[in-house]
Amino acid sequence: MAGASEPQASAFSAAELEFLAEDEMIEIVPNLRMDPLNFISGDFGPFRPQIATQVPLWLAVALKKRGKCTIRAPEWMSVDKLAQVLEAERDSEKFQHLPFHYVEIARLLFDYAREDIPDIYMVRSLIEDIKDVRFHKIGTGLEIISRERTYALRLKNLSAMEANIVRPFVTRALETFYKLSSSEMIQESDHIPNRQPQATNRGPRRQLKDR
Amino acid sequence: MDSGAGESSAADEYESLMSTTDAELLKSAWRNEKAAPEILKFDADLVQRSRQQIQLMEEMVDEFNKNGVDPLTVSLYQMDLDRTMFLLRSYLRTRLQKIEKYVFHVEKTVELWNRLSKQEQKFARRCAGDLKHHLEQSALSKLPDQYQSHLRQSAASEDDDMIPEPQLDIYVVCRSKRYLGAFQLDDGGEEPVNIEADDLYALPYKSIKPLVESGQIDLV
Numbered sequence: 001m002a003g004a005s006e007p008q009a010s011a012f013s014a015a016e017l018e019f020l021a022e023d024e025m026i027e028i029v030p031n032l033r034m035d036p037l038n039f040i041s042g043d044f045g046p047f048r049p050q051i052a053t054q055v056p057l058w059l060a061v062a063l064k065k066r067g068k069c070t071i072r073a074p075e076w077m078s079v080d081k082l083a084q085v086l087e088a089e090r091d092s093e094k095f096q097h098l099p100f101h102y103v104e105i106a107r108l109l110f111d112y113a114r115e116d117i118p119d120i121y122m123v124r125s126l127i128e129d130i131k132d133v134r135f136h137k138i139g140t141g142l143e144i145i146s147r148e149r150t151y152a153l154r155l156k157n158l159s160a161m162e163a164n165i166v167r168p169f170v171t172r173a174l175e176t177f178y179k180l181s182s183s184e185m186i187q188e189s190d191h192i193p194n195r196q197p198q199a200t201n202r203g204p205r206r207q208l209k210d211r
Numbered sequence: 212m213d214s215g216a217g218e219s220s221a222a223d224e225y226e227s228l229m230s231t232t233d234a235e236l237l238k239s240a241w242r243n244e245k246a247a248p249e250i251l252k253f254d255a256d257l258v259q260r261s262r263q264q265i266q267l268m269e270e271m272v273d274e275f276n277k278n279g280v281d282p283l284t285v286s287l288y289q290m291d292l293d294r295t296m297f298l299l300r301s302y303l304r305t306r307l308q309k310i311e312k313y314v315f316h317v318e319k320t321v322e323l324w325n326r327l328s329k330q331e332q333k334f335a336r337r338c339a340g341d342l343k344h345h346l347e348q349s350a351l352s353k354l355p356d357q358y359q360s361h362l363r364q365s366a367a368s369e370d371d372d373m374i375p376e377p378q379l380d381i382y383v384v385c386r387s388k389r390y391l392g393a394f395q396l397d398d399g400g401e402e403p404v405n406i407e408a409d410d411l412y413a414l415p416y417k418s419i420k421p422l423v424e425s426g427q428i429d430l431v
Contacts, residue, residue, distance in 0.1 A: 011246045011384075011430075019297070020238070034284060039291035040264045041234040062290060066283065152396060152404045155384070155411035163384050163411055163431065170413050171382035178380065178415060 011167065017160050021104035022058035027072040030063065057105065061112045071113040074099070077106065079119050082126035089133045095157035103131065103161040134159075138166055145173055151181075233260050234295060239429050241302040246384070246430035247423060248377040248416055250309045250317065253328040261299050268292045306331060314339045315362060315374045379417045386411050387428045394419075 012020075023041070029052050036045035037059075044055045052072065055063075063069040075081060076099060085096045099105060106127050114120050138158075145153065153170060155163060240254050272292065275285045310317055310331060317323045318339045327335060346361045357366035364372055386409060393403035396418045406412065411431065422428040 019294075020242075022294075023238070032283075034281075037284070037287060037291075039288070040261075040268055040295045041291055042232060058290065058294070059287065062287060068283070151415075153413040154404075154407075155413060158411050160431065167384055171384070174382045174413055174415075175380070178382075 012160075012164055014161075014164075017101070017164060018104050018108070020160065021101035021108065022061070023056050024099065024101055024105060025054045026057050026060050026074060026105075027052050028055055028060045028063065028069040029072065030069045032068045057108060061108060064113050064116075071109065071116045073109065073113075073117045073123075074105070076102070077109070077117065077123055077127075079122050079126065082123060082130065086126055086130050086133065089130055089137075093137070095134060095137065097157050098130075098159060101160050102127075103159060134162060135165075138162060142166070142169060142173070145170070151178060233257060233264065234298075237261050237295070237298050237302065239426075241298050241305070243423060243430045244302055244305045244309075248379060248381055248383075250306060250313070250323060250326055250377075252326045252424065253306070253331065255328060258299070258303075258328075261295065265292065265295055265299065268295075307334060309377075310335050311338055313375055313377055314342060315371075316376045319371070319374070379420070381416055382413050383416045383419070383430050384411055384413050385419060385423070385428050385430050387422075389427070391422070391427060394422075 029050060030047040031049050032047060033049060034045060034047040036043055036047075041056065044059060045053060047053060047069075060069065060071050064071055076085075085098065088096050106124075109117060110120070110124060117123055151174065153174065155166075155170075158166075236254075236257055240251075240257060244251055268288065269292065272285060272288050275288065306327075310327065314335055317327070317335055324332065324335075343361050347359075351359045351361060358364070360366070360373075362371040362373055387406050388408060390408045391406035394406050395403045396415065404412070404414065406428075416423075419428055423430060
């Protein structure tokens with residue numbers, strides 16, 4: 001039944017996405033001496049003052065909160081890089097490549113490591129702009145699927161948060177197309193008089209769009 | 212399956228499988244379970260190993276506390292432990308929710324039944340019993356004879372038509388770690404979809420099910 005929506009329409013909550021993003025690696029510069037940490041999730045350290053090391057974001061934030069390290073903003077978070085991405089994002093219909101969890105990573109760093117990010121205000125507004133442009137594109141992208149029949153969709157370079165947001169609309173829309181074109185539906189419609197005859201096959205598969 | 216990946220990648224696959232940590236595996240099991248409409252195979256070995264690691268870590272943290280290890284270090288270990296426990300609990304809980312939701316379907320479908328762990332089977336059996344009892348007590352016993360089954364609309368039904376089942380033709384968002392090549396979506400003889408590494412796709416769950424089961428594709 002088309003109306004029976006599954007709860008997994010929104011499979012992950014924002015908190016769960018943040019949880020996943022916290023496993024992304026980031027560089028920190030510790031200011032304390034600490035032995036290597038042998039975690040279930042992996043081995044990190046040793047930690048020596050002024051010697052940079054890679055740790056998962058959650059660990060970086062935990063150390064940062066206690067004033068035990070500075071976090072090095074990832075390369076993609078520089079003003080130059082972001083300005084480039086924004087420009088490309090505006091010029092092209094395609095989505096530019098950004099880390100899968102860029103929204104969550106940026107958010108965590110803004111919340112807990114503001115003083116470690118050079119030109120934070122600029123970076124912040126660039127990321128906001130990029131987010132806006134991308135969401136706008138998602139909106140127009142959805143219009144495209146609603147105009148053309150689509151049976152498989154490539155969501156190139158879409159980030160975790162973006163994918164999670166469009167999931168309910170996209171999956172439901174695709175399901176409806178799928179159902180409308182399925183043979184069962186066609187047989188059923190044969191019994192109902194005065195209905196437009198439906199196409200017997202699903203028509204050409206939509207070129208997967210680089211959305 | 213019809214993944215055009217070819218034989219050459221078998222070694223790579225083995226390689227990547229060996230270098231994947233249990234924490235990583237647990238995370239992808241959790242994600243898949245959360246995003247898939249039906250219950251997936253219980254990963255008994257992985258759960259067993261994760262349990263052992265958690266237990267080991269708990270003992271270690273206790274040890275640290277006793278030996279006066281730097282509280283910062285202890286709290287970091289505790290955080291790592293909490294994260295792993297969250298994943299494991301959420302994984303198990305997601306499964307229980309699915310079992311509860313489709314309990315009669317799971318109970319009568321051998322294939323699904325075999326995907327459950329022993330404890331889950333016990334849970335499912337009790338859950339089905341309770342639900343049946345509840346339905347009978349609150350409504351079914353007051354209906355005319357031919358409408359008393361909790362599985363059928365009426366005695367005239369040809370098969371069990373009152374059992375909620377997961378919808379397998381829904382779309383899911385998925386991502387492959389590797390290039391899978393041309394993938395045939397269904398037997399409709401339509402153009403195959405090229406699945407590239409690390410890209411997101413919205414595809415019908417039904418058609419990528421084998422890829423999810425073999426771990427070639429992750430639901431996100």
